[in-house]
Amino acid sequence: xxxxxxxxxxxxxxxxxxxxxxxxxxxxxxxxxxxxxxxxxxxxxxxxxxxxxxxxxxxxxxxxxxxxxxxxxxxxxxxxxxxxxxxxxxxxxxxxxxxxxxxxxxxxxxxxxxxxxxxxxxxxxxxxxxxxxxxxxxxxxxxxxxxxxxxxxxxxxx
Amino acid sequence: xxxxxxxxxxxxxxxxxxxxxxxxxxxxxxxxxxxxxxxxxxxxxxxxxxxxxxxxxxxxxxxxxxxxxxxxxxxxxxxxxxxxxxxxxxxxxxxxxxxxxxxxxxxxxxxxxxxx
Numbered sequence: 001x002x003x004x005x006x007x008x009x010x011x012x013x014x015x016x017x018x019x020x021x022x023x024x025x026x027x028x029x030x031x032x033x034x035x036x037x038x039x040x041x042x043x044x045x046x047x048x049x050x051x052x053x054x055x056x057x058x059x060x061x062x063x064x065x066x067x068x069x070x071x072x073x074x075x076x077x078x079x080x081x082x083x084x085x086x087x088x089x090x091x092x093x094x095x096x097x098x099x100x101x102x103x104x105x106x107x108x109x110x111x112x113x114x115x116x117x118x119x120x121x122x123x124x125x126x127x128x129x130x131x132x133x134x135x136x137x138x139x140x141x142x143x144x145x146x147x148x149x150x151x152x153x154x155x156x157x158x
Numbered sequence: 159x160x161x162x163x164x165x166x167x168x169x170x171x172x173x174x175x176x177x178x179x180x181x182x183x184x185x186x187x188x189x190x191x192x193x194x195x196x197x198x199x200x201x202x203x204x205x206x207x208x209x210x211x212x213x214x215x216x217x218x219x220x221x222x223x224x225x226x227x228x229x230x231x232x233x234x235x236x237x238x239x240x241x242x243x244x245x246x247x248x249x250x251x252x253x254x255x256x257x258x259x260x261x262x263x264x265x266x267x268x269x270x271x272x273x274x
Contacts, residue, residue, distance in 0.1 A: 003274065005272050005274070009269050012269065016259070089230075089241065090220075090223065096201075099195075104196065113245060116261065117216070117245065120216040121219060123265070123272065124217050125220050
């Protein structure tokens with residue numbers, strides 16, 4: 001199983017050298033994002049199917065998340081799970097920085113200091129997950145996984 | 159990009175009050191900007207300039223982020239608000255604003271303590 005902490009160390013090592021190149025900084029930001037995306041994927045899979053790590057069903061759950069959908073659902077979760085708000089808000093920025101790092105042909109706007117600060121801010125924001133109660137963890141996992149039902153649908157079914 | 163002129167001095171004041179609560183002083187500058195993200199979606203960026211040294215204390219920054227997130231919930235007119243801290247390197251004391259090799263080692267130590 002991919003360990004998000006290994007990816008985080010790679011992100012820090014890429015941005016670590018004083019003379020880190022633009023390419024290294026871009027890869028650092030991208031790796032940082034994917035470290036936390038993998039953490040979220042595992043959070044969902046373990047939250048829904050605890051103890052099933054590595055099984056085919058668990059892998060399907062793990063692979064279910066999509067990037068923008070995850071950002072939007074995290075924002076939505078932040079409204080009901082206050083402890084997760086800093087991470088929810090930070091994730092939106094992280095996704096955007098990753099997209100720029102991966103795809104924007106313009107000169108990369110983040111300096112080495114910016115990237116290292118982004119890594120520290122992300123690690124700190126990510127500690128929000130450790131503070132969640134068991135019920136909140138389950139709620140977050142389910143909300144990340146399932147689409148929100150529209151009010152119209154709910155009215156039609158009732 | 160266009161500054162949200164009317165969005166406003168009250169929002170800026172409220173964010174500055176949160177910053178003062180955690181950092182003991184106001185920010186160097188706050189700008190509220192209506193922008194688009196890389197996908198072309200509308201976002202509101204709230205850019206906060208701080209002294210470089212202040213941006214090293216990420217747990218305080220996240221407490222600011224936590225309080226600001228509540229503020230944003232109360233202001234639905236802000237589209238996908240993002241609070242972004244920027245370090246003013248020029249104004250930092252000699253070298254203190256820049257991260258050294260030991261800072262990178264500290265980050266790796268932080269990572270090694272994280273739960274799986």
